[in-house]
Amino acid sequence: MNDTKTALVTGANKGIGFAIARGLGAIGFTVAVGARDDARREEAVERLRAAGTDAFGVALDVTSGHSVAAAAAAIERTAGRLDVLVNNAGISGPTEGGAQDPTTLDLDVVRTVLDTNVFGVVRVTNAVLPLLRRADAPRIVNVSSNMGSLTLRTGPVMAAYAPSKSMLNSLTAQYARRLADTNVIVNACCPGYVATDFTGFNAPRTPEQGAAIAIRLATLPDDGPRGGFFDDEGVVPW
Numbered sequence: 001m002n003d004t005k006t007a008l009v010t011g012a013n014k015g016i017g018f019a020i021a022r023g024l025g026a027i028g029f030t031v032a033v034g035a036r037d038d039a040r041r042e043e044a045v046e047r048l049r050a051a052g053t054d055a056f057g058v059a060l061d062v063t064s065g066h067s068v069a070a071a072a073a074a075i076e077r078t079a080g081r082l083d084v085l086v087n088n089a090g091i092s093g094p095t096e097g098g099a100q101d102p103t104t105l106d107l108d109v110v111r112t113v114l115d116t117n118v119f120g121v122v123r124v125t126n127a128v129l130p131l132l133r134r135a136d137a138p139r140i141v142n143v144s145s146n147m148g149s150l151t152l153r154t155g156p157v158m159a160a161y162a163p164s165k166s167m168l169n170s171l172t173a174q175y176a177r178r179l180a181d182t183n184v185i186v187n188a189c190c191p192g193y194v195a196t197d198f199t200g201f202n203a204p205r206t207p208e209q210g211a212a213i214a215i216r217l218a219t220l221p222d223d224g225p226r227g228g229f230f231d232d233e234g235v236v237p238w
């Protein structure tokens with residue numbers, strides 16, 4: 001088997017996803033840069049290559065089954081298999097006009113947020129799972145949030161975004177159970193509160209700091225934890 005490992009990072013054109021791509025590239029991964037916008041994707045690929053990473057772009061809108069299927073086919077053509085999948089693409093959804101106040105919740109906003117943060121993860125994971133199964137040590141990392149923790153109940157009240165991450169955590173556990181007898185290790189992570197477009201760059205952590213836990217889970221040893229939820233400090237309560 002070819003020694004060079006390939007990682008697909010969704011939403012890799014900016015923010016935490018870009019930092020995950022750069023971090024995985026720095027430790028020798030070939031990075032498939034999953035991004036929906038052609039110009040933003042190509043610019044990210046160029047920046048990664050300039051930093052010494054072997055990167056290639058993959059057109060990927062996680063809300064489109066066609067796009068996801070084409071992305072999986074492109075990765076198969078280019079790399080033949082996939083070693084790591086980082087499901088990073090995510091949206092907060094609009095909050096104006098009480099759209100995410102549970103008492104005035106806009107269900108279209110809920111649908112939109114779930115389509116990206118939850119259904120998108122299922123689409124991408126299931127499309128590339130056959131490629132992951134060809135790897136020696138496949139790893140799946142779902143980028144979640146401690147806002148999805150039913151124990152912590154942290155951050156602002158956001159009745160579309162927070163439950164989307166609770167459901168992503170639950171899905172992570174379901175995938176881990178289903179794949180328990182295989183070499184595919186699945187975990188979720190929380191990057192912490194990170195300065196990106198997502199937070200209006202109004203947060204204490206850098207994208208590199210936010211990326212670190214995802215990179216750790218992407219490179220777990222074969223006896224590493226399965227079906228867990230982690231941040232830099234360790235286990236995050238569900």
Ligand SMILES: NC(=O)c1ccc[n+]([C@@H]2O[C@H](COP(=O)([O-])OP(=O)(O)OC[C@H]3O[C@@H](n4cnc5c(N)ncnc54)[C@H](OP(=O)(O)O)[C@@H]3O)[C@@H](O)[C@H]2O)c1
Pocket residue numbers: 010011012013014015016017034035036037040060061062063088089090091116143144145146190191192193194195196197198199203
């Ligand atoms: N920042 C934080 O403090 C924080 C905290 C906890 C969890 N997180 C999670 O971390 C992840 C990354 O967030 P971030 O802070 O880096 O946000 P960001 O800077 O807004 O980046 C989000 C990325 O997801 C992509 N994306 C959105 N919808 C997509 C779609 N339908 N198909 C493909 N890509 C799509 C965006 O692409 P475009 O450029 O095309 O929009 C962008 O590349 C998210 O899952 C978020 O929930 C962030």
